[in-house]
Amino acid sequence: MTIAVASGKGGTGKTTVATSLAAFLARRGRRAQYVDCDVEEPNGHIFLKPDITDSRPVTVPVPQVGTGKCDGCGRCGQFCRFNAIVAINRTVITFDQLCHSCGGCVRVCPHGAIRERPVEIGRIESGTADGLQFTQGRLNIGSVRTPSLIRTLRHGLDPALVAVLDAPPGTSCPVVACVRDVDYVLLVTEPTPFGLHDLKLAAAMVQQLRRPPAVIVNRSGLGDQRTHAWCREHSIEILAEIPDDRRIAEAYSRDRILIDAVPEYEALFARIAERLSV
């Protein structure tokens, strides 16, 4: 089973929810993994404090032209839509950072002159934290291949474990790469105008991907009931409400997961797990 924890907006409490949910499941004896898919700014490790035992580079293929076979026909450059390979006056130059790794240039070359070579875009690190499997992706600064790294993370999941995916913020393609084909999407929001606006965008994204959304209202009591009314109108279930409790903000600022800092909230995560039949 895969559960993605997402939100339209950053800072609503995705990591707070994802880390506690994953830790809760592991402590209750479920075989579980936490996967930090926010590869531009992975934060889960700060709270789960895993013992990292494996770190490996993630690469994507980019074209390499074998000058012996290339006759400068230029078909590769004509094909590429991203300006990653260009043919100028019968020589071919490549721009790795623009390449989408589609493999098209390799296929269109009539002389088989193009091979693919790997370039590193980031790393995947894994280990354990108190019986919970932990994995995170970390994108190299300056790389733009966020979705590729997230797809690699997803492909590497152990299917025998319940996976809690900590998604990147927003609704654009990195989030889609994380949320596609998961079993459940939990949308974390806060009951403010900014929160509701971004929740609507996130819900539309999830519905476009045909995943069933459910909402977790964080910092409940901070704003008003507009968010709740909207969820009711659109038949989206609110699985849990986490109150606007200063202890939670303090726990976060002290790098503690919520259920450790304020154990009475374990019951809330037990309810979430039960509603998801996990």
Add this chain to the structure above:
Amino acid sequence: MRVVVTAQQPRLDSLVDARFGRAACFVVVDTDTMEHRVVENNLIAPGGAGIGAGKTVIDTGAKVLLTGNCGPNAFRTLRAGGVEIYTGLTGTVRQAVEQYKVGRLTPAVDPSVQTHAGTGPQS
């Protein structure tokens, strides 16, 4: 001979556009007659503006580019096409061509800016 100048407007009297990759347009000038034509900058691809612009300039057949700045991707592309690049040009297109004709300019040996420099505000 033919030179290409980046321009804010499609005219000889336009100010030089300091950007290359995202230049508003290119003016191709015959230095002997000062006849000129304008070539659009087609910014279709989501990225690689400097490369696309480089290809456009190379396709004009000109071997000289006069511009404000030139980033690393554009630089590589233009050099592969045998184009000499002159950066730091200001004033009008006509004035830039005159400066070139008088022989006061030195070709650039390196890109003058980082990638994406042309996406920000231009003076």
Add this chain to the structure above:
Amino acid sequence: MKELIVISGKGGTGKTSIVASFAALASHPVLADCDVDAADLHLVVAPRVRQESPFVGGVKARIVPDMCVDCGQCRDYCRFDAVIPPDGQNPSFRIDPSACEGCGVCERFCPTEAIVLEDAVNGRWFISDTRFGPMVHAELGIAEENSGKLVSLLRKQARDLAGQQGRSLLLVDGSPGIGCPVIASITGADLALLVTEPTLSGRHDLRRVVELTSHFHVPCAVCINKADINLEVAAQIAAEAAAGSVPVLAHIPYDNAVTQAQMVGRSLIEHSDGPASQAIRQLWDRTVAMLNSEKPQGDPYEDRHPAV
């Protein structure tokens, strides 16, 4: 004209709230909301749209069912898992637009030419009026690629507007993170103000963003928001910034008034005179001072007018 961009490594640090207050404090700014993935500034500044345009970011593939012979080769070629085979509800192969990256391989190699590539309208962009000044903003479509091209377009439009109307400050609400949209929003800015929180995540994110601004030669300064939820970490962040010669322009205390202002659709400055509001006024003064003292980025011929 000066350009100030407000960014943060992670979301939720209060970047947009600060931009809204700056808009209220500045005289005659032009606003640009470059956080196109989760644009929120309009909820406070209430733009009246004057001009709306579609934004085409690339192309998407589409299979024409009448010409498709179900060979499935496109699925073998596609590296993005964008080809969906027939199932109970759909009798033909389909392209999933949220996965398609517009590379064109399937269209090229389809044996019956059953695939077309079409301009993808990825979003819409707007030029609007607000009570603070004109604003350029956009909505990126759901699940679309945020390549930075839209952000570049917005900045150019905002820049042109400022020129036409003789405005001397462009105030930009930037994107979170470190990817292409952020790069497209910060290059060439006169000053990037990084907003962070006193948490370890805030610290980590700040480091990554400082590296990014330095990589692109954009001067930066820091503001620590909700500083009193952890004074110790706030002090650590301040020390780290100082060690890296990055000025810390303010510590803003946590204040309920921030959310209250949002609830009534006002910027904090308009709504409250409380501790956070006062801290933001000070922050603004220091930011303007830094903007006016910075040498212009790059071009030596740029006129220098003080930002207002």
